[in-house]
Amino acid sequence: xxxxxxxxxxxxxxxxxxxxxxxxxxxxxxxxxxxxxxxxxxxxxxxxxxxxxxxxxxxxxxxxxxxxxxxxxxxxxxxxxxxxxxxxxxxxxxxxxxxxxxxxxxxxxxxxxxxxxxxxxxxxxxxxxxxxxxxxxxxxxxxxxxxxxxxxxxxxxxxxxxxxxxxxxxxxxxxxxxxxxxxxxxxxxxxxxxxxxxxxxxxxxxxxxxxxxxxx
Amino acid sequence: xxxxxxxxxxxxxxxxxxxxxxxxxxxxxxxxxxxxxxxxxxxxxxxxxxxxxxxxxxxxxxxxxxxxxxxxxxxxxxxxxxxxxxxxxxxxxxxxxxxxxxxxxxxxxxxxxxxxxxxxxxxxxxxxxxxxxxxxxxxxxxxxxxxxxxxxxxxxxxxxxxxxxxxxxxxxxxxxxxxxxxxxxxxxxxxxxxxxxxxxxxxxxxxxxxxxxxxx
Numbered sequence: 232x233x234x235x236x237x238x239x240x241x242x243x244x245x246x247x248x249x250x251x252x253x254x255x256x257x258x259x260x261x262x263x264x265x266x267x268x269x270x271x272x273x274x275x276x277x278x279x280x281x282x283x284x285x286x287x288x289x290x291x292x293x294x295x296x297x298x299x300x301x302x303x304x305x306x307x308x309x310x311x312x313x314x315x316x317x318x319x320x321x322x323x324x325x326x327x328x329x330x331x332x333x334x335x336x337x338x339x340x341x342x343x344x345x346x347x348x349x350x351x352x353x354x355x356x357x358x359x360x361x362x363x364x365x366x367x368x369x370x371x372x373x374x375x376x377x378x379x380x381x382x383x384x385x386x387x388x389x390x391x392x393x394x395x396x397x398x399x400x401x402x403x404x405x406x407x408x409x410x411x412x413x414x415x416x417x418x419x420x421x422x423x424x425x426x427x428x429x430x431x432x433x434x435x436x437x438x439x440x441x442x443x444x445x446x447x
Numbered sequence: 448x449x450x451x452x453x454x455x456x457x458x459x460x461x462x463x464x465x466x467x468x469x470x471x472x473x474x475x476x477x478x479x480x481x482x483x484x485x486x487x488x489x490x491x492x493x494x495x496x497x498x499x500x501x502x503x504x505x506x507x508x509x510x511x512x513x514x515x516x517x518x519x520x521x522x523x524x525x526x527x528x529x530x531x532x533x534x535x536x537x538x539x540x541x542x543x544x545x546x547x548x549x550x551x552x553x554x555x556x557x558x559x560x561x562x563x564x565x566x567x568x569x570x571x572x573x574x575x576x577x578x579x580x581x582x583x584x585x586x587x588x589x590x591x592x593x594x595x596x597x598x599x600x601x602x603x604x605x606x607x608x609x610x611x612x613x614x615x616x617x618x619x620x621x622x623x624x625x626x627x628x629x630x631x632x633x634x635x636x637x638x639x640x641x642x643x644x645x646x647x648x649x650x651x652x653x654x655x656x657x658x659x660x661x662x663x
Binding site: 418 | 636
């Protein structure tokens with residue numbers, strides 16, 4: 232039934248940006264938002280916005296645009312953000328603290344239930360209310376807490392061994408913030424974040440700025 | 448002269464991933480790497496890898512692949528990662544600490560020279576050796592330290608006002624880790640990181656996993 236069409240990766244990655252903007256418009260009291268406005272605000276081609284949003288099944292009205300309330304619901308449904316998912320985070324350092332405290336994850340259904348570390352001084356403490364457990368308790372905690380996602384924020388050299396451990400504990404999806412490309416069984420879903428990708432883009436834009444600024 | 452061809456955004460974002468893999472191959476003692484291997488390892492289409500790497504001007508040899516040493520140099524040159532860029536980070540919280548400590552930025556020419564915050568308890572401390580200054584000293588520090596990039600890790604509601612301040616101080620490029628879409632003068636280069644984009648992709652993959660797993 233509910234068979235979703237699959238968008239391309241860049242389109243999926245744009246959806247949260249659309250969602251942010253559409254929510255902002257909602258807070259400002261708007262009931263409709265046009266594809267053209269979204270395109271202008273986010274510097275995307277209007278045709279691209281229309282293609283991306285077609286996946287939601289929400290039809291824009293001529294001269295008014297998309298109705299905001301159902302559009303938000305449809306994007307959230309497409310992303311499964313209307314379902315809460317329990318997650319653990321492994322490696323209770325600064326990045327973990329930043330991610331657990333990142334506003335927005337909670338409202339997108341990402342619910343951090345536990346953090347794990349080997350550092351004795353961290354075990355037993357809390358990060359934004361999330362308890363830090365010893366790695367030795369991983370298996371029982373994953374079972375008890377009904378966790379599907381593991382976020383990896385360990386140093387890169389421990390990424391693979393940590394991935395192996397969380398998979399043995401029953402984790403089905405890995406969000407990998409390390410530099411390490413992981414070897415994972417086919418049935419495990421994963422997403423690697425590369426913080427240097429955005430930096431690459433910034434650098435190329437800075438470089439492009441030098442010879443010619445004018446967009447015509 | 449040295450007029451670089453401009454790749455599409457997804458291609459540019461893939462370059463750091465290629466670079467990681469190619470460096471890994473180098474560490475393992477390889478002198479050549481084939482486009483096919485890169486494609487397999489990173490689950491990208493081989494034709495896409497060849498297109499992306501064509502930008503470097505490095506020609507692969509039949510049966511051997513690309514020579515690793517010049518390929519690394521060419522990617523780094525394309526990304527301007529062979530030039531050191533001084534950066535400040537504004538908002539000296541956990542995300543700032545994670546970014547300053549992120550291995551790889553330094554080797555990509557990103558040199559954090561100062562952090563800024565309004566929190567008296569942070570001013571005068573150091574984050575991984577980088578001093579934290581008061582926001583009141585922003586203008587003089589940016590001038591003294593020859594800074595071009597500002598990384599914004601302030602809470603989203605302060606993003607725009609912070610952007611305005613760093614631009615007034617002489618910053619030319621903004622790497623924005625907040626949720627806030629910034630209004631910036633045309634001559635300012637910016638890149639917004641949305642940590643929820645990767646999460647969106649993970650969620651869609653998890654969802655796609657449910658009905659049908661088989662890739663044929």
